[in-house]
Amino acid sequence: MERIIGHIDMDAFFASVEERDKPYLKGLPVIVGADPENGNGRGVVSTANYEARKLGIHSALPITKAWEYCEASRSSGGLRCVFIPSGFSRYKIASCDVFAHVRTFVRTLSQTSIDEAYLDLGFCGSFVKAEKLAAKIMREVKKKTSLTCSIGIGPNKMIAKIASNYNKPAGLTIVTPERMGAFLAPLSIRAIPGIGKKTENAFVRLGIKTVKDLQECSWEDLQQQFGKREFSIWERVCGVDERTVEAQKAKRKSIGKNHTFNTDTRDINEVLDIIKQQIEVILREMKKQGFNEFRTVVLTVRFSDFMTRTRTLTLDTPIHTAIDFELKATKLVFPFFEKAENPTGKAIRLIGVRAEKLLQDKPH
Incomplete structure (x- = not known):
């Protein structure tokens, strides 16, 4: 059976639930997170919707910075931002609804967070059939919950996860084994799981900015610069990921x-x-x-x-x-x-x- 794995990622999940439940928020920049306290707040942004992201606001941004960006936009004629405290109990309910629907389409699902899950799509038999099923899942989630999701499909978990973020929101991206190298090559090295800001900066100092740049390095070069720990990164930039989608055995709560x-x-x-x-x-x-x-x-x-x-x-x-x-x-x-x-x-x-x-x- 061909190895086909999907990754479903809800779009700006917390903010999308707020927009769904409060229709007057549609079209406004919505920031879910800490209270900005007129620019004096503590804490960070949990989720920003896509209107807010146009202003440079993103998850983990200090809430004071988000406030500054919003005020700057508003002073130049932009829309008023709406700051909302997290309603985690509602997000949890929405998550249960979403993945209850998704489970009806697949045999094996492994939920990794409140808004993400891996799907074993090997039973589809081909990437073409897996793509059709994924499109059906996206339509059904939208119809049943009024929320959108993005799905990536690839020959392994890493490729599927990267692909799910490739064409957001409401995007469906398919990466077959034949396309894997071309898909990864132009991406920023930050797209590779395990490469954080510190490691990225170290690579950039060596002139390595894209996955292609990294692919052109030999493992020996990486080992000389960073030590044996970089072998796992070398495997990932080559698209190697042997992890399987394990069914969750825990009972529903x-x-x-x-x-x-x-x-x-x-x-x-x-x-x-x-x-x-x-x-x-x-x-x-x-x-x-x-x-x-x-x-x-x-x-x-x-x-x-x-x-x-x-x-x-x-x-x-x-x-x-x-x-x-x-x-x-x-x-x-x-x-x-x-x-x-x-x-x-x-x-x-x-x-x-x-x-x-x-x-x-x-x-x-």
Whole structure:
């Protein structure tokens, strides 16, 4: 079987979740991270959307610098930047939704972070078929979650990861074994995993700036300059990576179900009926996976204007019956039919229910 590996990387994930849940942010530079405190804040940027990246703002940039860039842009007639504190619980829920959908398309998935995962696509049989499947995954993720992702496909994990970042956002990049050398050659040496700023500077002092420059060095030259530790870098610039995609054996820590209504609704009885059906599906799936109770209920509502709200309830006493689950979910959804949470009476487009902090059956 031909070795074909995919790498899926969500696009500006934290910021994209914020834009999805708060439609008024569309088109504005959005920075998720520490409070800038009018230029006096501490901490760094977690994620910047693509509008903010045009201003030079990126992950790990000091928040004070991000503030400076935004103020400079605004003073010259640019758009106002929006700084948002991290809402990690919502990002976690969004991540669970995304990769639950992705898992339905592949046999082996290894999630490496909240917004990235490797996919073993060898079962496709060819890069052409793998490309078609990846395009389908991207469409489905966009349709089901309103979030975009980029996918890279290559003969190994390193190439797939580099490729997923090659054509962002919403990009699909295929690197066959035959194209691997030409694909890597023009890239900055920083594109190679394991080459950080310090190592890059050392290479630049030797006139080595691109992967091609590095490929033209012999291992003996590298060893003379940097020692034996550089053998792994030499392997990587040659496209060598024998790591496999290992299926994660850990049990899921949350199980959820979303439902998009055919027609946006203001009918609370219709919503409650769907919640009841979702709960039945969730409890069946829990039992199948060896869980019999849980501590946290998460309810998500998406309105007709795509504004999304999430409410969470964590209990001291675990829930283990459908009746208890329904009571708690109903308690969370009722406010969205009242003026406090929904002052203009917006119709509901989507309802989502999730059980978190799952507890396994205990042996008797």
